[in-house]
Amino acid sequence: MADHLPPVGVEEEYFLVDASHRAVVAAASRVLPRLKPVVGDLVTGEASQYQVEGKTPPCGTLSELLHRLRRVRRAVAAAAADEGLRPVAAATPVLGMRAPIPLSTDPHYLAQVETFRSLYDTFAFCGLHVHVQVPDRDHAVLVSNHLRPWLPTLVALAANSPFWEERDSGYCSWRTLGAARWPVSGPPPYFSSAAHYDALAASLRVAGATHGERSLYWDVRPCAHLPTVEIRAMDVTTSVEEGAVLAILVRALVVQALERVRRGDPGPAVDDALLRAAYWRCARDGLTGHSLDPRTSRLVPTAHLVRQLLDYARPALAAHGDLRQVATVLRRLVTHGGGAERQRSAHARAGSLLDVVDDLADRTTAGLMPGAARVHRAPARTEPGPELGVLD
Template sequence: MTELADQIRLQRHLAATAARRQGVALAALATSPLPVRPTVTPKARYLRMAEEYSLTADEHLINGCHVHVGVESADEGVAVLDRIRPWLPPLLALSANSPFWQGTDSGYASYRRQVVGRWPSSGPTELFGTAAAYRAAIAAMLDSGAILDEGMVYFDARLSCRYPTIEIRIADVCLLIDDAVLVATLVAALVETAARAWRAGEAASPVRTSQLKLATWRAARSGLRHELVHPVTGHPAPAETVVRALLDHTTPVLADTGDLVPVEGLLLGVLKRGNGAEQQWEIHQRTGDLSQVVAHAVARTLES
């Protein structure tokens, strides 16, 4: 965790230095609080996406926290994907950092999630069972013509098409370095917990994809402010109860890696001060000025 924090801090400082050379500043936000007009990267693939998906592509100025975790095989990767499904919404609630959209309070802790949801391939997945079934599902999506290539498979978690990893994509980019480290460490522990369950012959939870969509929507709407959908019971529960259930679920792995105590500390910090969305809301409520929200984010981006 210390090494990861150092790497994130270094990369943020490098990016901030490059930004200053261009007369701008770096802010780790999942959406822009201020009104913006995004531009399209002038590459053939992105230009084609802009043409095909119109306003959905035109407005796609969002930042997520994608965590890659190595797996030994595609079979193990799919087994993990099947078993982490109910536990992804709490990660979104923890990381939520996008309450404002085009100068307006969206009312969502993660409005980025709503923007991602416009894409035809986004969201939680069904149970696949095997790597072959996963590949068949991807092939069917490509055959439909609704997506252009495998890079447009915007599942909340997927097998990477570039690396021997699974890629968990549900989280907002985190305002604080500590929160990014917390999310990444919980993701790694969640993946290992699922891999151990698979190796032990434990079946994946049969929770329906429709239920997962509801849990994800609730996490995006509420963040840590109100109730979330409990990953085990499927019923509403206080956000802290749900987040602590995620910690309990991954405790054996965190204890084995020596990360349990620091993760508990970082988690307590988020629950005490709030996620990025809570901090943005607090600054805006106090000042009534979205530019102050941005200034606060610029200052906090490099802090830990």
């Protein structure tokens, strides 16, 4: 926690797709052994055999985080290529998923099938999880209170899952809707202390709604095995730069929240129903149109919420030299759209989901692999989006 700049780490999940047919392939058990000698435990399995998960060690700066994420993606791409596959950083599979999904052999997931049953049939989602170091669990749950109002905006910024069951779902983040079906998921409750959190977690376990802390799928939670608060609301981003920038933005939100907690502020008690409605609206519309501000109950332009989020995080971003790069990426997302808009733009060019997968695969490893295909650079929207105003 030197100089009040806590380390940040990222977990991001990728689908494995056939390089020829572009469908997801149950190949994690073939790819992971190739990765073990290269990156060790920085790449592991996930719930389905369609996926692998890349991880970074704790990082102090944006440049370090980018370097670590690129190294992991490069290793995954090389191992996948040896099996005739490509990694795709999208939050839902575009082609080829069939229910029930082929589950991994991880005992954690296998032990839960009897309890959660058909919920696991379609549990094939890729997220961007951000860990930020905090002093203890009490700080973690109070930070969670402060982050709750910003979670819908993070959903909108990272929305990257418009396609489900080989058609457009009508949502920008179908992953958000799919994850909401689980008994413990989505925005966390408001907690008064770590003891309050632990008591509720224990009651949920007695009810059979969880199998321990790893299956508390709230979008902010104290990590069970690390001294961090974990933020899980965002879809995985196809752009490695956008993922790293959003992680640094989340760290700034945590730093600002920690300062308020130190001053005795337990966080705003945002209504649960309003927060879930705000989630739904941001998952549906992404960065376009209007969203519900859960603090005021008003419908406002989503760009307005992004601007407010940036203003909230500004002191921490400016103090550590991250403001300009974060603001530049947020302006680009608001103006040209994010992952969902890019996927739909790729589909609109010829009406082919094959093009969507190709574009996603190209962007996932853009600039990382020698001889990689050139990424399409057409903007997702032609009309200008709302401006973020003065950035610094």
